[in-house]
Amino acid sequence: MDESHISRLLTLPDRSFFLFGPRGVGKSTWLRRVLPEVPRIDLLDSSLYLELSREPSRLEALAGNLPEQSLVVVDEIQKVPELLNEVHRLMEARRWRFALCGSSARKLRWGGINLLGGRAVTRHLEGFSWAELQGSFDLGVATQWGSLPLVHLDPHNAADILNAYVSTYLKEEIREEGIVRSLPPFLRFLQIAGLLNGQLVNGQNIATEAGVPRSTVDTYFSILEDTLLGHFLPAYRPRLKVREQTRPKFFWFDCGVARAAAGLLFDPVDRVWQGYALETLIYHELRVHNHTQAKNRSLCFYRTADGAEIDFIIETRKRQAEARAHVVCLEVKSAQKWNRQWERTMRSVSEDGRLHVDRMIGVYNGPRAYHFEGVDVLPVADFLTALHAGEVF
């Protein structure tokens, strides 16, 4: 047994599945753990890659003579999207099941490839979660450097590891794949996107700053999304008729990777950055819980007409003809002391009555938990305990 191995929350589906996740979050390691005896086709192996690109039908012979219901792992499936047709055929002809792993949905989707028409479910893996690390979780390290496995295992070298992470990403995902025509504007964009982690996205401003057309900014963001490095958090729109245009916020999947993209690895981070880093971490934990517990709730932020915000809104029940939508409101503050002003927007949404507010929660860095008439104010660790115990949603 490997002493440093950390068990993951993800459980093995009982049917074929895609496993998506950003680079380096532990996908291959998890597959090797949970499926140790299963034939594995690893497309990182360049000779295998060449062979299967030329002749996808070799997959059957490479997997071996397996009985029905056998599982076959294909790692880095995005490298040869054409293999999916063969996978599809083998699911039907041989009744095999597949575990298909990749760090990008880009080519699979954009190639117009059939995603197996519902024959496979989708699972997600992210950096380590608080619930996986338990006693070895360190909030300071997690907000400074994020929670990639390699960073967690060697926090003293976090800056160098993250620097290499972004360089490798640029080399392997961007340059070698020929995704962007020219690298310099993408590099400028990457830094800007790093700096605005957790903030509202103004595509026009970013275009001006990066010196590229507005449409190129959209393409660049879609590259970050498709390679799972970042997510747009939309503004919550409970009433479908009202078309107020509120821009989404952009969050990197990991605070450390955001910092690397921003070019701030070797600088001390300021308080504003710390605030966004804590939100990034909370969002990460919300996504992990949402995925691993198959909650499938939409996560949003809330913005009132006069610009006041609630950091996260989790819709726990959709609006129906006769019932208001139900939501949980979260206000996240990187502060040692809780200021009761921070409850105001959550309370006004709750009193306004258009939404049914299940719970209002403040999350902060201080040591004590409080209950102020309907609002739970929780230290980060208490909140994460409640979240992973299923008490938040």
Ligand SMILES: Nc1ncnc2c1ncn2[C@@H]1O[C@H](COP(=O)(O)OP(=O)(O)OP(=O)(O)O)[C@@H](O)[C@H]1O
């Ligand atoms: N559960 C774990 N416990 C301890 N270390 C881990 C764990 N998962 C991954 N690691 C370490 O993190 C590194 C990256 O893991 P892995 O190669 O599995 O990631 P990946 O998601 O497959 O990345 P890629 O997309 O680049 O293939 C490895 O060196 C591995 O040893």
Ligand SMILES: [Mg+2]
């Ligand atoms: Mg891998």
